[in-house]
Amino acid sequence: MRIQISPRKRAFTVLGNEVLRDRRLSFTARGILGYLLSLPDGSREDVRTLADKHPGVGRRGVAKAVDELVRYGYYLRRTVRDPETGHVRTETFVYDTPHTDDRPEPPQPDPDPAQATDPGTGEREGGETGASPLGTKTTGEEPSLPEPVKLTAASSRGAALLARIARYEPRLALSATEALVLAPLAEQWLAHGVSELETRSLLTDGLPRFVYSARALLADRLGRKLPAPRVHKDPAAPAAPPAECGICHDPHPSPDAPCRSCAEPRTTAPTAPLSPTEVASLADIARRALRGMPALTTQGCSQPT
Template identity: 35%
Template sequence: MDIQNLSAPSCSQPLNPRGITHIRTRHTTRFTVVGNHLVQHGVLSLTAIGLACHIQSLPSGARVDIKTLAARFPEGETRIAAALRELEAHGYLARIRERLPSGRLVTYTVSYNQPQPPPRPRPTRAAAPKTPEPPEPPPPAPMDPPPPAPSAPEAAPAPPPPAPLPAPLAPDLARHRTATALLAGLHRHDPRLLLSERAVRRLAPAVAAWLERGAHPDAVRHALTANLPRDPLRHPEALLAHRLTELLPPPAPPVPAPPPSGAEAAPPPFHNCERCERAIRTPHPGAYCRDCRAAGLDTAPAA
């Protein structure tokens, strides 16, 4: 224990017992240049300074939303959100919100390695002081009666009630069971579509109405699960009710009855030829056979 380790590297400068001693090694890869105006900021909290250094070290396109940062660091979402607001207030971060043509709202985050000054407010032109004008004589008293008091503003019209859910025309127990199983299994295609028992009972008649109109269960399942929004579904039951109502297919056309299976239509009865008395099939008596018509005897008088 008292033998000196001669293999340990000696310190390049004497240690300072009262302050920090820096042992600096030149970085050649995987480093980030951060200004002292940030790391020695006099107002920012330590959490905000560390978060700004981490954000500046990330590549472009990396996610820096609150949930992603909270999953990366032990600080909770509240402290990270407060640190981001500090960086925005001091010009090191900007969050720009933009609405896409589809109506979805997205947020772009911009990081600055130099603090940006806050936008200057527009200077307002001071109004020139008005010179006092001499008082005008009071107008004569009006002879007309005073106008009626303004009526109270009309209340905004209430939004129309939602359309009722479709229902089958005729009850069918097998069809209702298929609809219930279809709704209860939607979470296998998307975990966000896990419905409660009450929601399944409410939506099952609407699915049965689709099946009654000739829709296959796979087609109904595709109509309910296709093109779902990427945002978290707060009310999956309301989304499914809207699709079942608005996308309801028309009634299927009636299936034509198959031709009767069995003997063909009865042939016409036998009648004698009007000329040669040969038996021929014809619907009405007084007709001529094929040979008499070919010989032109169907027009000559009988002998």
């Protein structure tokens, strides 16, 4: 399962993992709790309105989920009597951590209507807005989010290369943010002149059976297996002459050294000198050949074929 979370700077809710992973609560109760905590302070929600907005759960299912939140301290109902009118109303409080009795009481509304203000953010009695219900000290700073990765021409080329490799090997699939983070490393392969086929072979060869972190594996291989820069010849440059032996001028990879046949000592047997009769016969054959006359066969010398 690949988890992808988009960076946000507004309209988001910070919620601890221990709340969403509280096994005492059903998934319906966790969903309702997350929805209630995302609403602004002063919102009016009850079982009926929640059931109307989520018809798939039903009023009975919503009531059961709210009872779970009440049982484990995430949802609190309190009866408040107006000192002037004497009317009794029920107020609800939703907490992002289980409510305990040692927590401070929630602030009571101002009985004077002239001093009442619209519900909204602002300071409250006993601490800053957003203070922990447990009374623990908070930093008062807004949660910071990672800066978005800037997209450049080089990073887009590297990210596109990683995306094509992921289509060939699904175990190396990356999110968009992870691909942009690793794009500079992939761009180095393109700058070194490594072909996409060779890049895919080096990055996907010998993968483990289970890839638990494609980003960590690719980051390691992109940095560790980077080949040396490729040297590309100019196609317009003249071709270099073939290497040959310096003695017999036959093709030879090392022109500084003689080929094998020239380096081996010659062991041919010496020939015997010709006799005067053979010399005269050869001279007569040469003269007749020049004049276009048939050659005569003499003793000791055969007619050439």
